[in-house]
Each structure stands twice: as C-alpha cells, then as structure tokens.
Amino acid sequence: MNSELLRRDWQPERKQPAAAYIHIPFCAKKCGYCDFNAYSGYKDGTKQRYVDAICHEIITRGAGANPLTSIFFGGGTPTQLPTSALVKIIQTLRETLGITPDAEVTIEANPNDVLLHDWNLLRDAGVNRVSFGVQSFNPSVLRMIDRTHAPEDAATALETVRTAGIHNLSIDLMFGLPRQTLADWRRTLEHAFALDVPHLSIYGLILEEKTPFWGRLQRGRMALPGDVAQAAMLELAMDLTLIAGYDRYELSNYAKHGLQSRHNRVYWMNDSYWGFGAGAVGYDNIDRTTNVMRPSRYIDAMLSDQPLAFENTETPDLAGSIGETLMLGLRLPEGVQLTDVSNRYRLDIRELFASELIAGVDAGLLEVAGDAVRLTRHGTMFANDAMMLFIA
Ligand code: SF4
Known part of the structure; x- marks a missing residue:
C-alpha cells in the first residue's frame, strides 16, 4: 500500500443506517460447532424480559432516525420467541424508526419451530422473507451436528410459510x-x-476454538472432510446451482428470479446498520460497536436504564476502513468499482493499492476489468488470500 496517500486529515463521516439487525440469542439446543452468541435453556420469563430490553434499546437509540429499508432477525433462533414477541419488536421498530413500504423483513427460522407460529400475523406485521436453517437433508449428518429437526421438516416449514403468502424463502446448507x-x-x-x-x-x-467440535477434533474423536474434499464440495455446489438456475451473487449466496438478500448487501457494501440485542454488531461508517454479549447482562443494562454499554467498539483507521470495503466488495461477483471506492474515500484506490492489485492478478486471484476488480474463479476458491492483500 502506498501509505503516503493516507497522510491527511480527512476521515469518513458517520452515516445513519437504514438497515437493522436484531439478535435473538436463544436456541433449542446449542450445536457443537456453533460459536455464535447463542444459548439454550433460557426460560419464557427471561425471553419476555429480553424482548422488553430490545424494545427499550430501539426506542432509546433509534428515536428520530431514518426509516428502515431492511430488517433482519438473526441469532440464535428468532423463532424461539413467540409470534407476539416478534410482532412487538417489529411494531417498536415501525413506531420508532419507521419502516419503508417496500422494506425487506427477514426472519431466520428453525424448520421445526415453524408450526408454532402464526405466519399470517407475522406477514401482516411486515415479515416478507424467511431463511431456514436446514444445513443438510441427511438425518445422520443432522444428528451429528446436533440439529433438532428432521429432513422432512423443511418441506413442511416451506409449505406453511408459503400458505401465508410469503414466497421470498431461503435455506442454509x-x-x-x-x-x-x-x-x-x-x-x-x-x-x-x-x-x-x-x-x-x-x-x-x-x-x-472453544467449540465442542473443536475439542473432539483435537482429541481425534471426530473426522471432517479434508481440504481437497471440501474444495470438491464447493465446486460441486457452484456447478449444480448454476445448472439449477441459481445465480451466485455472493461467495456464499445463490438466488433465482433476482431474489437476492437486500439486507446482506448492506454488509457487503460496508454500509451502515443498526445492531439491536445482546452481542449485536452495529456500524455507522466510523465505529463498529458490539453490544453486551450475555443476554442476562444485556437485559439488566437495558431495563435499569444504564447508559448503553457496548462490550466493544472498534474504530478502523482510514487504511482499515478502505481494506474492509474492498474485502467485503470482493465477495460479490461484480467485485468492487474502483471509482466508487475512490470517491467514497477521496483518494485514488488504484494508486493506493497498485502493488497489491498487481500481486493479486499475477497470482491468478484477481482480475481487473475496466473499473472493476473482482475475484477470478480460482480466487473464489482462495478468497481469503485475495482479501488479505488489502488488509494492512
Ligand atoms: S441453531 Fe444456529 S445459532 Fe443456534 S446453536 Fe445451532 S448453529 Fe448456533
């Protein structure tokens, strides 16, 4: 990197988000591979207090802010909350920040929770997209990874949600x-x-590290497919999704009929977003904040009107911010538009990263096509190597 170009006073400005991530940290059972901020065993009363705490956070932080164009309930397992609780959070967002009429509102769901919910009520509240954590259709693999649903639950869940008129559906594998x-x-x-x-x-x-699966792997009590086998699985997914009519519009995401996740695009563009809930991450174009992680501490902090306690605040310097923007943008097949990034940071990105761009192209990881820099097919298999070129 030509660091001389960074020697100046200009810094990015804060940007008010139009997207909100809501973290629901409850799961029926903690999966052995999971290191998310997710917990099993919380009682209904605590979950209710958690919903009150999130609503309090939304009202306290979000009053007067921009209307939302996307909302994403993730976790954890959002469908571990009752329908009324999910509706209450959406209503609080609507009354506090506003929700645009065409907003995308996504809920992540466990297939075997779906029948517990009234999807007509959720649809009427604004939910128009559901993402199911399916992972595999092999029952023995599902058991191995501690999932509580059966393969056939996915079809039932999809049908239930479709019956309520929600057709923008996704499954995780x-x-x-x-x-x-x-x-x-x-x-x-x-x-x-x-x-x-x-x-x-x-x-x-x-x-x-620290997940149960990691421990089992270290003790030789679990075997995983090796690097070559995993690369073959990724290549197979890329080939078969293409034949099946899916467009790979991000490294891990495939869509038909243009039904891409609008919310996730906010992350890939390194744009700003709210993070509400325990351990939720938010970004305002300068600071990346992480809320208090433990649900009980989060509830206590919110409901006792303590000043909002972030567990962590990172403020990337200019080089770090530019590097993140490039790294995230490279996840998209169209890559990064160098002029857009240059305008955003008010310097010439091509000049700033001249040697890194050459190194990436020489290694077969990157291609520069007009104004765009993007991953090659080889680069998509070694995306981390390509992205690390831009991280100081
Ligand atoms: S369901 Fe998802 S969030 Fe919950 S423990 Fe399993 S992997 Fe983690």
Missing part, C-alpha cells in the same frame, strides 16, 4: 460436515433444488 461425503452433499443439494426455494446460502464448516 453446510458442507464439510462430519460423516459427509461428496455423494451425500450432492443428494442434499438436489433435495434443496426439488423444494424450489429461490435462495440458498451455502457455507463450509469452519470450526472455531
């Missing part, structure tokens, strides 16, 4: 799982295609 073979992964993909969902999110398992 994972590869690189214990006992998963390439043939098994192919069957899972084909099963998903047969359900005719317009959106798939496909992730490789990444084990983090």
Whole structure:
C-alpha cells in the first residue's frame, strides 16, 4: 500500500443506517460447532424480559432516525420467541424508526419451530422473507451436528410459510460436515433444488476454538472432510446451482428470479446498520460497536436504564476502513468499482493499492476489468488470500 496517500486529515463521516439487525440469542439446543452468541435453556420469563430490553434499546437509540429499508432477525433462533414477541419488536421498530413500504423483513427460522407460529400475523406485521436453517437433508449428518429437526421438516416449514403468502424463502446448507461425503452433499443439494426455494446460502464448516467440535477434533474423536474434499464440495455446489438456475451473487449466496438478500448487501457494501440485542454488531461508517454479549447482562443494562454499554467498539483507521470495503466488495461477483471506492474515500484506490492489485492478478486471484476488480474463479476458491492483500 502506498501509505503516503493516507497522510491527511480527512476521515469518513458517520452515516445513519437504514438497515437493522436484531439478535435473538436463544436456541433449542446449542450445536457443537456453533460459536455464535447463542444459548439454550433460557426460560419464557427471561425471553419476555429480553424482548422488553430490545424494545427499550430501539426506542432509546433509534428515536428520530431514518426509516428502515431492511430488517433482519438473526441469532440464535428468532423463532424461539413467540409470534407476539416478534410482532412487538417489529411494531417498536415501525413506531420508532419507521419502516419503508417496500422494506425487506427477514426472519431466520428453525424448520421445526415453524408450526408454532402464526405466519399470517407475522406477514401482516411486515415479515416478507424467511431463511431456514436446514444445513443438510441427511438425518445422520443432522444428528451429528446436533440439529433438532428432521429432513422432512423443511418441506413442511416451506409449505406453511408459503400458505401465508410469503414466497421470498431461503435455506442454509453446510458442507464439510462430519460423516459427509461428496455423494451425500450432492443428494442434499438436489433435495434443496426439488423444494424450489429461490435462495440458498451455502457455507463450509469452519470450526472455531472453544467449540465442542473443536475439542473432539483435537482429541481425534471426530473426522471432517479434508481440504481437497471440501474444495470438491464447493465446486460441486457452484456447478449444480448454476445448472439449477441459481445465480451466485455472493461467495456464499445463490438466488433465482433476482431474489437476492437486500439486507446482506448492506454488509457487503460496508454500509451502515443498526445492531439491536445482546452481542449485536452495529456500524455507522466510523465505529463498529458490539453490544453486551450475555443476554442476562444485556437485559439488566437495558431495563435499569444504564447508559448503553457496548462490550466493544472498534474504530478502523482510514487504511482499515478502505481494506474492509474492498474485502467485503470482493465477495460479490461484480467485485468492487474502483471509482466508487475512490470517491467514497477521496483518494485514488488504484494508486493506493497498485502493488497489491498487481500481486493479486499475477497470482491468478484477481482480475481487473475496466473499473472493476473482482475475484477470478480460482480466487473464489482462495478468497481469503485475495482479501488479505488489502488488509494492512
Ligand atoms: S441453531 Fe444456529 S445459532 Fe443456534 S446453536 Fe445451532 S448453529 Fe448456533
């Protein structure tokens, strides 16, 4: 990086978000591979207090802010809350910040929670997109990864939500799982295609330290597909989704009929967003804040009117902010428009990263096409290597 170009006083300005992420940290059972801020065993009374705490946070922080164009309930498992609680949070967002008429409102759902909900009420509240955590259609793989649903629950869940008139649906699938073979992964993909969902999110398992699976792996009590097998699974997913009519519009996301996730695009453009709830991350174009992680501490802080306690605030410097924008933008097949990023940061990105761009192209990871820099097919297989070129 040509750091000389960064020696100046200009800094980005704060930007009020038009997107909100709502974190619901409750799960029926903690999966052995999961390092999300998610917990099992919370009682209904605590969940109710958690909803009150989120509504309080929304009212306290969001009053007078821009109307929302996208809302995403993630977790954890948002469908572990009752319908009335989810509706209450949406109503609080509507009354406090406003929600535009065409806003995308997504709820992540566990397939076997779906029948517990009134999807007509959720639809009337504004929910118009549901993302199901399916992961696999192989029952023994599902058991291995601690999922509580059966393969057939996915079809029932999709039908239930479709009956309520919600058709913008997604399912999450994972590869690189214990006992998963390439043939098994192919069957899972084909099963998903047969359900005719317009959106798939496909992730490789990444084990983090301190998860139970990590411990089992270290002790030799679990085997995972190796790097070559995982690469073959990713290539198979890329090939089969293309044949099935899906457009790979982001490294892990595939859509039909243009039904891309509008909310996630906010992250990939490194745009600003609210984060409400325990451990939720928010970004205002300068600070990236993380709320208090533990739900009980979060509830106590919110309901006792303490000043909002962020567990962590990161303020990337100019180089860090530009690097993040490039790294996230490279997740998109169209890549990063160099002029847009140059205008955003008021300097010439091509000049700033001249040597990194050359190195990336020489390594076969990047291609520069006119104003765009993007990953090659080889680069999509080694995306981290390409992205790290731009992180100081
Ligand atoms: S359901 Fe999702 S969030 Fe909950 S423990 Fe499992 S992987 Fe984590």
